[in-house]
Amino acid sequence: MANWVRYSHSGAVGFGTLEGNTILVHGGNMFNGAQPTGERLALSDVALLTPTEPTKIIALWNNFHALAAKLNSPIPADPLYLLKAGSCLTTPGATVHRPSSYDGKVVYEGELGIVIGKTATGVSEEAAEGHIFGYTCVNDITAADIINKDATFAQWVRAKSFDGFGPFGPVVATDVDPASLTVRTILNGQERQNYPISDMVFSARQLVSRISHDMTLNPGDIICCGTSVGVGTMKEPSNAVEIVIEGIGTLSNTFVQ
Structure with missing residues (x-):
């Protein structure tokens, strides 16, 4: 590895x-x-x-059985996802600031990120493994109150694309079995998330295959696998957030109000 x-x-x-x-x-x-x-x-x-320079950041919604059950959401037939703006990316260790235009809830979402290593267009599930370079830690920061602010249009991209809302890293780990991994999120020293990747609705290979039939995936692109139970608001004036995935590493950032 x-x-x-x-x-x-x-x-x-x-x-x-x-x-x-x-x-x-x-x-x-x-x-x-x-x-x-x-x-x-x-x-x-x-x-x-950031360990890569992705041409796009794909973020999954409702990709864990436990969270779907908690939200009483049906299991999707196809991956449900959005794209985050490339300008939201920030480095490991960076301080993320509250957007000046937004005064609502800002939440952390600890996630596993799939890093593409070989161009993938319409690949099969069996071939998808050969297009995965490795895996990384992601904090999919979200301005939660924006999503449903307008009843006529869910604003997922806006809510997740503010500057600094896309930290990932610090490394890309290769030769990792994603199904063996556990994602932990620690907020100000207290564990808030602890969930197994094996609970994903769509596996890493399935995600790469399915999404590659929608759009070409380029080397360095990131697929954020979605999060599970335990998402919460960052309420303190200064919030230390760690996304810990044993076998990959720890992504540490600070969110300030």
Whole structure:
């Protein structure tokens, strides 16, 4: 297994694999033929960036049996999803600020992210595994009161696309079995979410296959697998949020009012 990162160092952007607190610098293309350069950098000497630069961020709704049961929602026949704006992305460790135009509830949503590594157009479920590069941690931050503000139109994209509302990382972990993973969300030191990925309605391979029949998936694209029970409001003036997935890592950000 490898943990891939992107970083900024001495004014330049690079990428490599993270081993402990050391980055093994690579050259070429992260998704195709990356080669180690022999250079090593201390993690403390770089600024981590989002581990990929996706052309789109796809976010699932109602993809966990437990949450569907709690909300009394029927299990969907097809993946239900929206697209988040690329401008909402922010880095691991970044501080996210409340939008000046919005004074309602802002919620955390700890999620598993699928990272595409090979262009996928109309791929079968069996072939989908070959198009997945790895997995990452996502906090799908949402301005919850906006979604149903207008009774004639559910505003999912607006609610989830404010600047900073798309932190993910810190790494992309390869050779991970997603069905073995558990997502935990810790808010200000208290665990708020703890749910198994095995409870997903559509598995990672099914998501990649189904969505690739709707649109081409490009290397670096992120599919946020949806969240389960335990979503809640960030109420304090300053909120420390950690999305923890053992086998991948911990995504830490701060949300300030």
